[in-house]
Amino acid sequence: MNSFFVDATVPLRWGPHPVVGIPRVEFAIVRQALREKSGKAAFFKVERSGEARLLDSREMHYLVDLVEGRLRNIEDAAEQPFLDRLGTVARAIRDGAAASGKEFDRVSASYLSGRTDRRGLSYQASKALIRGLKLTGLGRSGSRETRDPLSEPGARCFLSTAGLHYLASSKRSTPLSASISTVLHDLIPIEKPHLTDRSHARNFARDVEWMFNHCRQIIGVSNYTAQQASLHAEGLGLEQNPRIAVSQLGSFLKASMQGRELEPVPSLFGRNFALYCSTIEIRKNHILLLKLWASLLPELGDRLPKLVFCGRWGWMYDEVKAYLASHPQLAEHVVILSDMSDAQLAWLYRSASFGLYPSLAEGWGLGAAESLDFGLPIIVSDTPSLGEATQGLMPVCPVSDMEAWRTEVRKAATDPCWGDALRDRIRRDYRPIDESAFAMRLLSLVQAEAPLEPSIAESPASRPEHTAGSSAPIHAERQRLKGMSFGKHRLGRWPVRAAGSGLPASSP
Incomplete structure (x- = not known):
């Protein structure tokens, strides 16, 4: 029976349209876990209620086609007549996008209405039409798996950003017994809230609080992010801080274009x-x-x-x-x-x-x-x-x-x-980091029985001759945070805590 689980909530919520930003990263993690020949991983999703369940066979088939790019993307052939574009959206919903999230609705509405600015009556009408199609239950399967890996002692689970958000915002009734790891992309909405929407900043702060209180391990996408996470963990004054590790992100577009x-x-x-x-x-x-x-x-x-x-x-x-x-x-x-x-x-x-x-x-x-x-x-x-x-x-x-x-x-x-x-x-x-190296490093950290030897990798950007990646911002951040209040806790002196060794770059 599987004891290693990967959260596929982000791809399933995103749906078949061009992947950008954080969703691109989480597509890559799921894709590489699916390609792993050992077949160690089982896949689950987290519902808005915070309850998790394994994917059923139909959802698994859809997930594989989705992350491998076998489905026709929304926005392909946008110059086609309206009815043809509507047919493309309806097929996507039938194939599995009925469970996708609001970004699928927005992209599809823009595609149908031709309004790339996502404004106007035609855009709003198209969005309402798409949500109506999803509510009809197109593509929904009858049976559902009920096994919840997050409640299993000894299970090691990778939790996606969307899954974590649902857990943090819900009142889940089932205890969390699994060992949970997640990826942290940044702490910007907490460190620089003026650069983000207020409601997003509030939600992000709540999600991060949940992350640091419930995850065994937090994996930063850069040494800088891991260092900031260590500072944040020390400021929270938890009885036991999560382990902070690193899997440097790289980029994946070029590899996806091969052939x-x-x-x-x-x-x-x-x-x-x-x-x-x-x-x-x-x-x-x-x-x-x-x-x-x-x-x-x-x-x-x-x-x-x-x-x-x-x-x-x-x-x-x-x-x-x-x-x-x-x-x-x-x-x-x-x-x-x-x-x-x-x-x-x-x-x-x-x-x-x-x-x-x-x-x-x-x-x-x-x-x-x-x-x-x-x-x-x-x-x-x-x-x-x-x-x-x-x-x-x-x-x-x-x-x-x-x-x-x-x-x-x-x-x-x-x-x-x-x-x-x-x-x-x-x-x-230049030493590129390819998708498989990043994802397999991350997944190996999730599966690890015990913490790896702590260290923060020295990337080329952290050498003294490259001021943009120097440690000066970290020392400045220490001084800024020193003595600041975090709830009932006050930050004193501390070393930057352990981060896993950086990902070795792959050859070109």
């Missing part, structure tokens, strides 16, 4: 452009790039590449919208792309002149790592995890230093030697 053709974006084919791939929200600092482009246009003219934002609209983006509206001269020089397929995204990375990542806060920086996977030089902010994700190989600009960004972008746009030297550096020194 597949890249798909050009027609409006950019043959054009000179710079790329920022990220959700459009306040934390990602798109406003800096808009101001930068507005200031460089009079100086560089046609030598300045088009500025391409590739990502969905998130939250707290009013400043971006207002700046674009008040600077009409940017209309011909800024391109915003949403809901790109993997084939289109890979083409953007391959075809851009250089990348940009001015984010104010990150747990890793997936878009930055993806850029290097495709050999694309990228300018990153001095957010510590970005130096770790790019292995200290790329130019770093202070996040609020407009003049530094102006100088670096000017060189990138006008000096061919700038890009040539960085591309050579990527080819020579």
